[in-house]
Amino acid sequence: MRQIAVPLDVMLEDFDVVIEDDRWNAVDLEDLAHAAAQATLGHLGLDAETAEMTLLACDDTRIAALNEDFRGKARATNVLSWPAEERGAAIPGGDPLPIAPGIDGMLELGDIAMAYETCATEAKAAAKPMNAHVTHLIVHGLLHLLGYDHENDPDAMLMEGLEREILGKMGYDDPYRENGP
Template sequence: MTRSSVRAHRAQDSQSPVSGLEIDILRETGDWPAPAEGWVRRAAEHAYVVAGPSQGAELCIVLADDAFVRNLNRTYRGIDKPTNVLSFPMSAMPVAAGGEPMWAGEGQMLLLGDVVLAQETIAREAAEQAKSFGDHLSHLVVHGILHLLGHDHEEDAEAEEMEALERDILEDLGIADPYAAERARGDV
């Protein structure tokens, strides 16, 4: 996904009230509720303030549908089904020969990458988990931003650390612990 191909679809101004953070929110596809951009922006800003470095940054959040996300998931992960959120960290992108990493340099804009969200999957999961769409969406935005910032959940210790950070960020936003039901069942 290139920035030049999607800038025309920008849903809101990118400048955030969070100093130095630029967020492009793009409505690519899907039947997103009107307040979606506000939920996304609020969650992204708070995740960055809590877990990000103290320098200016730019990221793109794409609001899409299951078909769009399924195609990306198949192309980039080899998994032929939609998922709720995909993160494409700029730090994982190969650097052109002789080029500089996109997030090197003191005082330069940090290019975090892209987070892509699938509306139908998020709505279905929210209903199955008895959560509001906005709260579930906010959780997935936080999760995606943490991936852009280098957090992962492949190993148990990493997962515990990432989930604790998610819970702290969401608590600050007034959103209940998204893992509480799993812990009560012993799944986490």
């Protein structure tokens, strides 16, 4: 797998990466997050430089508490997202509501959290490089912030198709392709 670096001419000023678990430092999370944001937003015709969002890089204990508080599920998960506003499509498989800049010209997207242990375990089980898996999950979380979902088959097909396209442009393999013969 050959990864193509997305040019980071301008680090996104309003994309905060908060690292609570030092193990994330080995992943170069800030660069991965900015590249994923630029690729995702650019693919959708949005100006990444006007996007406001936060990524919390935490551990399984913290994400399990967040998952219980916000979703009623007392277990760790790989990624959670909290959109700044509801943008879900009106019909299954449809495009989400368009995002409009706020009064300050910025696109308020929301927040994402990722758990190190779960991400590392999944990457190892799938025999994928951690950077590739983490980049996929950031793209996935960003699409959730933009109103995409995978709760039904038409929505999942749309969202997974976008993930494949975005990651493919970044030089990553199809994240949904099964490993093996």
